[in-house]
Structures are given as C-alpha cells and as structure tokens.
Amino acid sequence: MRRIPGAARGYILCAVVGAGSCALPAVRPGADTPWTTVALLAGLYALCEAPGRCPFLGRMLGGSVPVGAGSFFPVLLAAALLLPPAGAALAAVPGALLARVEQRPGGVRRVWRAARLSLAAGAASGAAALCGGPAALAAPALPYALVPACAAALTFCLVVAALDGGILATAERVPVRAAWRGLLPGSLGPHLVHGLAGLMTAVLWRSPYGPPAALFVLLPMYISCWVFAQYHREQGAHRSTIRALVQAVDIKDRYTRGHSERVGRASVLIARELGMDEDRLEVLRFAGILHDVGKLGVPTRVLRKDGPLTQEERRVIELHPEYGHEIVRGIGFLGEARAAILHHHERLDGSGYPYGLAGRQIPEVARVVAVADAFDAMTSTRSYSRARPVPTAVEELKRCAGTQFDPRMVRALVRALDRHGWETAVTADEPAVPPRPLLGRAALPAQPKGAPAAGSHGGRGGAARHRRGG
Numbered sequence: 001m002r003r004i005p006g007a008a009r010g011y012i013l014c015a016v017v018g019a020g021s022c023a024l025p026a027v028r029p030g031a032d033t034p035w036t037t038v039a040l041l042a043g044l045y046a047l048c049e050a051p052g053r054c055p056f057l058g059r060m061l062g063g064s065v066p067v068g069a070g071s072f073f074p075v076l077l078a079a080a081l082l083l084p085p086a087g088a089a090l091a092a093v094p095g096a097l098l099a100r101v102e103q104r105p106g107g108v109r110r111v112w113r114a115a116r117l118s119l120a121a122g123a124a125s126g127a128a129a130l131c132g133g134p135a136a137l138a139a140p141a142l143p144y145a146l147v148p149a150c151a152a153a154l155t156f157c158l159v160v161a162a163l164d165g166g167i168l169a170t171a172e173r174v175p176v177r178a179a180w181r182g183l184l185p186g187s188l189g190p191h192l193v194h195g196l197a198g199l200m201t202a203v204l205w206r207s208p209y210g211p212p213a214a215l216f217v218l219l220p221m222y223i224s225c226w227v228f229a230q231y232h233r234e235q236g237a238h239r240s241t242i243r244a245l246v247q248a249v250d251i252k253d254r255y256t257r258g259h260s261e262r263v264g265r266a267s268v269l270i271a272r273e274l275g276m277d278e279d280r281l282e283v284l285r286f287a288g289i290l291h292d293v294g295k296l297g298v299p300t301r302v303l304r305k306d307g308p309l310t311q312e313e314r315r316v317i318e319l320h321p322e323y324g325h326e327i328v329r330g331i332g333f334l335g336e337a338r339a340a341i342l343h344h345h346e347r348l349d350g351s352g353y354p355y356g357l358a359g360r361q362i363p364e365v366a367r368v369v370a371v372a373d374a375f376d377a378m379t380s381t382r383s384y385s386r387a388r389p390v391p392t393a394v395e396e397l398k399r400c401a402g403t404q405f406d407p408r409m410v411r412a413l414v415r416a417l418d419r420h421g422w423e424t425a426v427t428a429d430e431p432a433v434p435p436r437p438l439l440g441r442a443a444l445p446a447q448p449k450g451a452p453a454a455g456s457h458g459g460r461g462g463a464a465r466h467r468r469g470g
Contacts, residue, residue, distance in 0.1 A: 005170060008167065012108065012112045012115070012167075019114070019119050019122075022085060022122040023086050023090045023093075026089075034087060037082055038087045040211055041075060041079045041091040043094070045094065045095035046094040046095040046098050049072060049100075050095075073156070074195075076091065076121045077152055078198040078199075078201035078202045078205065078214070080121055081128050081145075082202050082205060082206070083125055085125040087125075088122055089118040093117075093118055096116075096118070097113075099113065117160075119159055120155075123155050123159045124155045128148040128151055129148075131148040132144075132148060133152070137206050146199070149195045153191045153198070154195075157184065157191035157192075160187065162180070165179040165183055175419075181277070182278060200217050201217045202214075238333050242286060242289055245293050246260050249295050252295060252296060252300055253295050259292070259377070259380060260289045261289060263289070264284075266371075266372035266416075266422075267287060268284055268288070269416035269417075270409055274409075283337050284337075284365060287336070288372055291340060291341055291369050291373060293324040294319070294323035294324025294325070294326075294341070297319070297323030297327070298316060321342050321343065321345055325341050339363040339365060339366055340363065340366045342366070343362055344373055346361075348402060348403060348404060348406060362406075367405070371413055374405070375393055375413060379393045397410045397413070397414075398414075
C-alpha cells in the first residue's frame with residue numbers, strides 16, 4: 001500500500017470535518033429534515049453505485065457494469081433540488097462509501113469520496129435554494145426551474161474541481177500551478193447534463209405520481225453509463241496492447257527489462273513539471289513505454305551482444321526508431337506518441353538519428369522522451385554497465401543540454417527529481433543490487449574505472465548515445 005503523504009491526510013481530514021459540519025444541522029433538535037426523502041434518495045444513490053461491486057452483475061453484463069461515482073451524479077443533483085443543504089450532504093454518503101474503488105487504499109479513498117461528494121451536494125443545494133429552487137419546482141412552467149438546476153450543477157462542478165485539484169497537489173504532488181488546470185473545463189459540460197437529468201428526477205419526484213415516477217430517469221442514466229463503461233473497456237484493451245508490445249521487447253532484449261516502464265514514468269514527471277494537460281500526460285506515458293518497440297525488428301544477436309558493436313551492427317541498431325514507427329503506425333490512439341517513438345534519438349544540434357532533425361524541428365514529445373530515456377539508461381545497472389548515481393546522471397544531462405537535449409526538459413526533470421526522488425533499478429537478468437537512494441542522499445560508489453559509460457554508444461561519451469538503442 002502506498003504511503004499517503006501527511007499533507008494529503010490533513011487535507012482529507014479537513015474535508016471530512018467540513019462534510020460533517022455541513023450535515024450536522026440535519027440532526028439537530030428541532031430541525032425540519034425530510035427524513036423520508038433523504039432516506040429514499042440516499043438509498044437510490046447507493047442502489048445505483050452498488051452494482052459496480054457485484055461480480056455476478058459484472059458477469060451478466062460482460063464486465064460492463066457502470067462504475068464510478070460520477071456516473072450517477074443526477075441523483076445527487078436531484079437531492080440538491082429537493083432537500084436542504086444538510087439533507088443533500090447526507091444523501092451522498094452511503095452511495096459514495098459503497099461505490100467501487102479501483103486503487104488502494106480503498107478505505108481512505110471511499111472516505112475521501114464521501115466527504116467530497118457530501119460537500120459538493122450540500123453546496124449545490126445551497127446554491128439552488130438561493131435561486132428559489134423549491135418554489136421553481138412547484139411552478140407550473142418548467143423553464144423557471146432551469147435556473148436553480150444550472151446553479152446547482154455549476155456549484156457542484158466548482159466544488160468537485162476545487163477539491164480534486166487540492167488532492168492532486170497534496171496526494172499526487174502535482175505542481176500547484178498545474179493541479180487545477182483543465183479540471184473545470186473538462187467537467188463543466190457533463191455536470192450541466194447531469195443537472196438536467198437531476199432536474200427531471202426532481203420534477204417527477206414532486207409530480208402527482210410521486211417518487212416511483214422518478215425511477216424512470218434511471219433507464220437513460222444506465223444506458224449512458226453502459227456506453228461510458230464500454231469506453232473504459234476500450235481503454236483497457238489499449239493498455240493490454242501496450243503491455244503485450246512491451247513484454248515482447250523485454251523478452252527479446254533482456255538487458256533493458258523494466259526500462260520502458262521507467263522511461264514512461266520519467267516522461268510523465270517531466271510533462272507534469274512543464275504543465276502539460278492530462279491528455280498529453282497519457283500520450284507521454286505511452287511514448288515512454290513504447291519508445292523501444294522497434295527493437296522487435298533488430299536481430300536478437302545484436303541486442304544481446306556483450307562486446308563492442310561493429311559499424312554495421314550500430315547502423316542496424318539505429319534503425320529501431322523507424323522500425324518502431326512502422327509497428328505502431330496503425331495504432332490511432334497513440335497520437336503524438338508515434339512521433340516520439342520515431343524521433344527520440346534526434347539531437348538538438350542535428351547530429352542524431354534517424355533524420356538528423358535539429359532544435360524545434362524535433363517534436364516536443366520526442367524531446368521529453370529523449371531526456372527520460374537517457375536518464376534511466378545512465379541510472380540503471382545492466383550486464384555491460386553499472387548504474388551511475390542519480391546526481392552524476394543529472395550532471396551529465398546538464399552537460400549535454402543545448403547540444404543533445406532540450407535544456408527545458410532537463411530542468412523539468414531536475415525539478416521533478418527534487419520533488420519526488422528516483423529509485424534506480426537493475427534491468428539485466430542478474431541479481432539485484434540494493435535499492436538506490438533518492439536524489440540528494442548519499443550516492444552509490446562511483447563506477448569502476450574503465451567500465452563503459454551507462455548510456456554510451458560506440459565510444460561517444462556520456463549520454464550522447466545509448467549503446468543498445470535505449
């Protein structure tokens with residue numbers, strides 16, 4: 001289980017206390033809380049979320065059971081229109097605690113989600129009340145109810161985005177300037193649609209037919225959630241495709257086993273420091289993971305050769321970016337990652353391969369992967385070279401900045417290492433050495449005199465070339 005940073009624990013505790021304060025007025029003596037409506041809406045939301053944790057329903061629907069608290073926000077927005085703030089805050093709790101959790105620690109994530117949704121539902125109810133929500137629902141003309149419904153949806157979206165940005169900054173250690181970027185624009189449209197569905201539920205709830213009529217809103221909700229689940233299944237298939245390609249490379253080139261995953265991780269660290277959007281972070285991760293997929297087209301005897309490479313063998317190795325680009329050319333979801341696979345061995349001074357691009361001619365994603373690739377090559381122990389300490393590798397990257405690497409990418413990696421640290425690893429089929437310390441701590445003994453430089457290629461020093469093409 002990954003350790004939760006202290007700042008994140010404090011942030012979650014503050015959210016829980018805030019949610020409790022929001023819900024507290026509902027249980028005070030003399031409070032006129034409509035407990036029947038609270039219980040029905042809380043049960044309805046919990047019923048919507050519960051199938052995501054039911055293996056039987058998952059098998060019946062081919063693994064496409066709607067999951068995620070965001071799938072059923074219309075129920076919470078209906079609660080915001082029908083209940084006072086304290087009641088709406090309470091209605092969100094059971095379903096949030098029951099919803100499926102994909103990552104550990106599950107208990108903490110459920111508590112955080114319950115607090116987050118409770119605060120958002122309470123704030124949305126307050127906004128709807130300020131816009132005359134109860135009176136608008138009772139009005140004969142439906143358009144009057146659009147104002148409180150939109151106010152509730154907008155407030156709900158703002159609170160969720162604000163809280164999500166804070167947890168990214170504290171738990172994931174995303175830079176503060178980038179933590180909230182894109183959260184509000186990306187969720188505003190869906191939340192407004194959820195607000196309309198919540199309005200439909202609330203209107204039917206207040207109609208002469210009563211709460212049972214509101215259940216009819218569940219059908220289109222479940223259809224939309226099923227479509228959303230299909231999208232996630234497609235994303236899962238994408239990840240499986242990538243894993244299969246990486247495993248094939250690892251099997252063929254045992255000297256760099258695990259290298260691809262670490263380059264993907266380092267690429268994301270750099271991209272986050274540069275403030276790239278979340279969509280591009282995923283592209284950079286794919287690019288880092290698949291940057292050496294072209295090794296599948298290189299003869300195994302060349303990849304596994306222990307001695308120096310001949311000129312001919314070096315030329316064969318230098319074809320692997322083009323081989324990789326051909327392999328992934330038809331995989332549409334990779335997007336910019338294909339350019340990174342093709343150009344990650346280009347150099348800023350134009351002396352790289354395969355096309356000798358220079359400066360800004362090299363795609364930005366390729367410049368990111370180039371730095372991540374060289375860094376991991378230098379800090380990983382392989383059969384033909386020992387790892388360099390992290391500070392030594394960083395100094396080598398700085399020395400080559402401006403000629404081989406984009407200085408902006410190097411600076412971003414240095415900031416990310418200062419923030420997160422880095423643990424190097426053994427990538428060859430040999431016993432592991434003790435874990436490497438994080439940046440800034442005591443480094444390992446220096447590389448033995450006469451040993452080939454990690455990341456060298458054919459005698460060119462430092463990070464100039466990777467001996468095995470990656």
